[in-house]
Amino acid sequence: MTRVFSGVKPTGHLTLGNYLGAMRRWAAVDQHEAEALFCVVDLHALTVDHDPARVRRLSRQSATLLLAAGLDPELCTVFVQSHVDEHARLSYVLECVATDGEMRRMIQYKEKAARERQRGGSVRLSLLTYPVLMAADILAYGAGEVPVGDDQRQHVELARDLAVRFNQRYGHTFVVPRATRPGVAARVMNLQDPASKMGKSDDVGPGIVYLLDEPDVVRKKVMRAVTDSGREVVYDRETRPGLANLLEILAACTGGEPEALSGAYPSYGALKKDTAEAVVEVLRPLQERHKELCADPGHVEGVLRAGAERARGMARPTVDAAYRAIGLLPAAAEAETAGAGAVVTV
Numbered sequence: 001m002t003r004v005f006s007g008v009k010p011t012g013h014l015t016l017g018n019y020l021g022a023m024r025r026w027a028a029v030d031q032h033e034a035e036a037l038f039c040v041v042d043l044h045a046l047t048v049d050h051d052p053a054r055v056r057r058l059s060r061q062s063a064t065l066l067l068a069a070g071l072d073p074e075l076c077t078v079f080v081q082s083h084v085d086e087h088a089r090l091s092y093v094l095e096c097v098a099t100d101g102e103m104r105r106m107i108q109y110k111e112k113a114a115r116e117r118q119r120g121g122s123v124r125l126s127l128l129t130y131p132v133l134m135a136a137d138i139l140a141y142g143a144g145e146v147p148v149g150d151d152q153r154q155h156v157e158l159a160r161d162l163a164v165r166f167n168q169r170y171g172h173t174f175v176v177p178r179a180t181r182p183g184v185a186a187r188v189m190n191l192q193d194p195a196s197k198m199g200k201s202d203d204v205g206p207g208i209v210y211l212l213d214e215p216d217v218v219r220k221k222v223m224r225a226v227t228d229s230g231r232e233v234v235y236d237r238e239t240r241p242g243l244a245n246l247l248e249i250l251a252a253c254t255g256g257e258p259e260a261l262s263g264a265y266p267s268y269g270a271l272k273k274d275t276a277e278a279v280v281e282v283l284r285p286l287q288e289r290h291k292e293l294c295a296d297p298g299h300v301e302g303v304l305r306a307g308a309e310r311a312r313g314m315a316r317p318t319v320d321a322a323y324r325a326i327g328l329l330p331a332a333a334e335a336e337t338a339g340a341g342a343v344v345t346v
Contacts, residue, residue: 042081079304083311108155188249191221
């Protein structure tokens with residue numbers, strides 16, 4: 001069975017884009033058809049200036065929302081990245097295989113570093129190297145598939161390059177993963193700026209629908225969505241990006257096709273109204289389940305403990321093998337478990 005790894009970063013409240021573009025598919029497809037691991041990648045939230053209490057709060061909220069979205073601990077592994085030491089252990093080894101040039105060519109590094117400098121802040125080294133940690137997240141588990149949006153494909157390509165390079169230099173150790181892309185609405189755009197992704201890191205603004213927004217707040221945001229000049233409702237992502245975004249959201253919520261739906265609406269207002277109600281109904285069961293889980297925090301904590309233990313058991317053999325392959329001495333405990341008669345040559 002194919003092993004799949006996906007993660008969410010607790011840098012902001014999860015959005016409709018996170019749900020329609022990834023989380024819903026994880027629950028409906030991936031956890032049933034693959035050996036799936038879903039991780040709150042909290043170490044990645046430390047690459048920029050942050051409030052520690054907020055990172056902890058958002059990490060807990062993200063894990064709870066993953067479960068509320070339908071992830072079943074009996075079918076998949078849900079855990080927090082920092083609870084499994086193998087991520088950090090493997091990241092350093094892969095840094096010894098990656099190059100400075102590769103890191104500086106990462107598009108997200110260029111964009112985020114430029115924003116930090118514009119604000120007058122310094123750029124943390126971890127912002128440059130975090131794609132290697134992301135590669136470690138994937139390679140530690142031998143994941144064959146990584147479902148990602150277009151903005152993350154470059155990072156999966158880096159993971160592939162590092163896996164191939166390590167295997168060639170030090171012997172076959174890693175599965176070489178491939179990026180997979182969900183279908184319609186894989187990239188939900190900002191309602192006020194349809195040229196920009198509806199990203200949780202923005203954390204403010206009427207163009208972002210959060211998973212825990214009240215129904216009236218959702219309706220207000222959708223009804224105020226930016227559209228395009230003209231009156232006819234047509235689906236054209238290039239020339240009518242605002243309308244295309246609404247049609248793709250409606251299609252994702254109702255199971256339709258954007259092109260077919262466009263012909264059913266005589267006005268922008270009618271389209272917005274139906275889209276708003278569709279979003280409210282899609283979020284309703286998730287919000288109800290989230291409320292139930294928040295009333296029983298011990299359940300969520302138990303799921304995360306069990307998930308971390310299971311993830312650790314999956315990752316440790318690969319990471320230990322990488323340590324041996326690159327030339328590191330095994331720890332005494334590891335050498336003992338190798339079996340009677342095993343010889344460690346110094």
